[in-house]
Amino acid sequence: MWQVREGVIASVLQVRPVPDAALSIDEQLNRLISDHERALYNFLLALVRDPEVALDCAQDTFLRAYENLRKNRPVNAPWLFKVARNRAMDEFRRGSKFRPESDPTDAVQVHEPTDRNLAVRQAFSELSPSDREVLYLFDVAGFKTDEIGQMLGVRGSAIRQRLSRARVRLRQAYGVEP
Amino acid sequence: MSAHDRFQEMMARRRELSADEKQKLETHLGACSDCTVRAEAYAAQSAALRTIPQEPVPGALRARVLAATRERQVQGRRRLHLFPALSASAAALLVAAISVFAWSHRPQGGNQAVIPPASTPRATSPAAPHPVSRHHVSGRHHTPTKKGKATSPGGTPSQSRASGPSFTVAGGPVPTHPPGLPQNSGTADSSFPTAAAVTSALLGHRPAGSQPRHPAAPAVNGPPQIAGPPHPTAAPRPPSAPVAPPSTPSGPPTGSAPTATPPATPGTPMAAASLPATPTPTAPATIAAPSVTTTP
Structure with a gap:
């Protein structure tokens, strides 16, 4: 079932540190999974909206991380999100069957968010993947715009512009004029 | 902005x-x-986006990742174990291929020892190999000579090579395996067919008067092989075919071997002289041979 967590940003920021290189590769991988699996999985879920596809993407992301660890390359949260995001984009390109728009009322009945929050989340789910990813990475995952720019391979200024436009579109989507 | x-x-x-x-x-x-x-x-x-529900991660994620990593480790170990075996087998295959290649080229050098004795009668014979077939033979053997594998007993390698294949049949193996015979044309032993095929090809292109180049043929199975010319290609001149073999100086193969000193070079002008007489047959002698046996 849905579990609402209010302090998502704090939890994501908590799991930023790079795995200790003194640990074995398996231990580093286990630590990576423990620290990032939830944020990564929910990020993928927000993008692809299909639990199975999100699970596959998360698995591939951690396997890529494992290969990187074996090659003594650093693995951190931005790298994981970047790989996960690219993997999700691959799924979009393949035209995978994604679950239809998630119905936020499922969560409403359990957690009873305010009407405003419900409207925002409904509008969020109707945005384009590009807008969703930048809004999610900034507001939910807690990354800075420069970090998101590094993930997506663009400048931070470009991300700031995208973020501003995404907010405008989100506001339009839930019925408020920009 | x-x-x-x-x-x-x-x-x-x-x-x-x-x-x-x-x-x-x-x-x-x-x-x-x-x-x-x-x-x-x-x-x-x-604030609203932060309330996006964070679903619990399926427990299968960690298990799937760890299982996949273990599988990769096992695959890596398997590759490491397989590498020596694969490399050894590849090396063995390479050595085998090289040895087969070397062996397949070796018999040609060995046949050349037989060539000189057999070349005598043909050199003295009025008829020389058909220019086309001779060129073909020399062309075939030019590549080995370029590589330096040919060890000609006398004269230039190309010359000896030009007459080589035909004489190997005439001097050595002909008594036991006449190339003109039908049973040998298709099912000869491994080393013989190439020489036999070349020789029979030369014979098949040759008119009736050119028979003497096979002096040993009459000794064992003379009539069939000499009768090669009577094949439809040589039909216009039937009488010359039987006459030609006896005219050759050497009868049995033993006699033809030692007197092979004259090289094949004299035969070249002869070949040019005998060229007009050839009716330009194209069928190889191996095919013509069966019809020859039926003619008597």
């Missing part, structure tokens, strides 16, 4: 603004009601 747009962008990322930027934004918001409304809306957006 106007100042208004700049503040709008700052509102969109208000969380990460520096203290200086925050102060500037607050100053602007105090003077612009529209931006104040917008800033409140953006703050509400962020």
Whole structure:
């Protein structure tokens, strides 16, 4: 079932540190999974909206991380999100069957968010993947715009512009004029 | 970008603004009601998005990842174990291929020892190999000579090579395996067929008068092989075919071997002389041979 967590940003920021290189590769991988699996999985879920596809993407992301660890390359949260995001984009390109728009009322009945929050989340789910990813990475995952720019391979200024436009579109989507 | 747009962008990322930027934004918001409304809306957006439910991760994720990593480790070990075996087998295959290649080229050098004795009768014979077939033979053996594998007993390698294949049949193996015979044409032993095929090809292109180049043929199976010319290609001159073999100086193969000193070079002009007489047959002698046996 849905579990609402209010302090998502704090939890994501908590799991930023790079795995200790003194640990074995398996231990580093286990630590990576423990620290990032939830944020990564929910990020993928927000993008692809299909639990199975999100699970596959998360698995591939951690396997890529494992290969990187074996090659003594650093693995951190931005790298994981970047790989996960690219993997999700691959799924979009393949035209995978994604679950239809998630119905936020499922969560409403359990957690009873305010009407405003419900409207925002409904509008969020109707945005384009590009807008969703930048809004999610900034507001939910807690990354800075420069970090998101590094993930997506663009400048931070470009991300700031995208973020501003995404907010405008989100506001339009839930019925408020920009 | 106007100042208004700049503040709008700052509102969109208000969380990460520096203290200086925050102060500037607050100053602007105090003077612009529209931006104040917008800033409140953006703050509400962020708050609402943070309430996006965080689903628990399926327990299968960790298990699947760890299983996949273990599988990769096993595959890597298997590759490491297989590598020596694969490399050894590849090396063995390479050695075998090289040895087969070397062995397949070796018999040609061995046949050449037999060539000189057999070349005598043909050199003295009035008929020389058909120019086309001779060129073919020499062309075939030019590549080995270029590589330096040919060890000609006398004269230039190309010369000896040109007469080589035909004489090997005439001097050595002909008594036991006449090339003109039907049973040998298709099912000869491994080393014989190439020489037999070349020889029979030369014979098949040759008119009736050119038979003497096979002196040993009459000794064992003379009539069939000599009768090669009677094949339809040689039909216009049947009488010359039987006459030609006896005219050759050497009868049995033993006699033909030692007197092979004259090289094949004299035969070359002869070949040119005998060229017009050939009716330009194209069928190889191996095919013509069966019909020859039926003629008597």
